[in-house]
Amino acid sequence: xxxxxxxxxxxxxxxxxxxxxxxxxxxxxxxxxxxxxxxxxxxxxxxxxxxxxxxxxxxxxxxxxxxxxxxxxxxxxxxxxxxxxxxxxxxxxxxxxxxxxxxxxxxxxxxxxxxxxxxxxxxxxxxxxxxxxxxxxxxxxxxxxxxxxxxxxxxxxxxxxxxxxxxxxxxxxxxxxxxxxxxxxxxxxxxxxxxxxxxxxxxxxxxxxxxxxxxxxxxxxxxxxxxxx
Numbered sequence: 001x002x003x004x005x006x007x008x009x010x011x012x013x014x015x016x017x018x019x020x021x022x023x024x025x026x027x028x029x030x031x032x033x034x035x036x037x038x039x040x041x042x043x044x045x046x047x048x049x050x051x052x053x054x055x056x057x058x059x060x061x062x063x064x065x066x067x068x069x070x071x072x073x074x075x076x077x078x079x080x081x082x083x084x085x086x087x088x089x090x091x092x093x094x095x096x097x098x099x100x101x102x103x104x105x106x107x108x109x110x111x112x113x114x115x116x117x118x119x120x121x122x123x124x125x126x127x128x129x130x131x132x133x134x135x136x137x138x139x140x141x142x143x144x145x146x147x148x149x150x151x152x153x154x155x156x157x158x159x160x161x162x163x164x165x166x167x168x169x170x171x172x173x174x175x176x177x178x179x180x181x182x183x184x185x186x187x188x189x190x191x192x193x194x195x196x197x198x199x200x201x202x203x204x205x206x207x208x209x210x211x212x213x214x215x216x217x218x219x220x221x222x223x224x225x226x227x228x229x
Contacts, residue, residue: 002028004199005042010144015166015176017190017207019183021220024196026179027069030146033177034066035059046144063091063143067150069179071133075122079113079132080104082121083139090140104139111135111165127158138169145169147178151185163189183221187211195220 003025010016018026031037033044035056044052051059073082083104087094094100108114111131116124121132130150137145147166151159163185170176180186186193187207195203195210197219203210210216 001199003032003039003196006196006199006201007042008194008201008204010175010177011191012143012175013170013173014191015170015178015189017186017193018177018179018196019181019186019193019220020196020202023198025199026196027148028199029196030066030148030177030179033059033146034064057089060089060140061091061093063141064146065090065137065140065142065144066146067130067133067137067148069149069152071129073121073124073129073132073136076120078118078120079108079124079135080117082132083107083135086136086139087141090142092141104135107135107138110168111138112161126153130154130162134165142174144175144177147176147180149179149181151180151182159185 006025006029018029020026028037032039035054039052043050046059046062046064051062054062074085080101084097084100087100087103094103105114105117108117111134113128113131113135116128121129124132134150150166151162154162159182166176166178166189178186178189190207192205193207193210194201195216202219203213203216211221
């Protein structure tokens with residue numbers, strides 16, 4: 001089983017880190033939360049409402065958005081068009097194109113893409129495609145934002161800038177669950193951390209508690225990483 005009786009709560013306004021080895025079930029859990037996969041057992045509850053049977057687009061309109069580890073913009077559309085679509089179809093959607101574009105521009109300014117609004121998505125570098133992926137998710141006006149390895153493939157300065165951006169997003173009131181393999185980043189940003197291994201939750205707690213958990217050190221962090229972080 002990819003996700004085996006994993007139970008967790010996310011508190012409004014927090015950053016929850018989700019870590020574990022490759023194949024632990026992290027992205028599968030995201031797919032369950034966003035409705036891409038139906039769970040064979042259990043329930044998914046959002047703001048006290050059972051959304052287990054809700055379609056992905058219905059969950060988006062409720063305020064759940066995500067980024068993908070492999071970024072998926074509309075390649076032949078411009079940066080502005082990509083984000084405007086998110087604004088037109090998410091929570092509190094806007095059907096007026098000019099208004100959607102105006103709000104999309106504000107989001108692109110926030111993520112550092114204001115100077116690339118007319119570029120086609122396929123022409124962007126990796127870091128800019130990651131920023132566009134984030135902007136598209138933010139355009140849906142999420143209450144809960146799921147970030148799937150947003151920092152993967154970035155250089156140290158890009159990682160640092162992205163960490164500041166994630167923190168600023170949380171400061172606006174958006175709740176975040178982030179899957180990330182960069183231990184320093186996820187431990188530095190998260191209020192709590194959940195650890196998955198082979199589809200099961202093996203630990204949950206404050207970053208310091210998780211870092212000192214022998215099961216986590218053995219399954220994921222390793223003694224060298226543990227000593228460093």
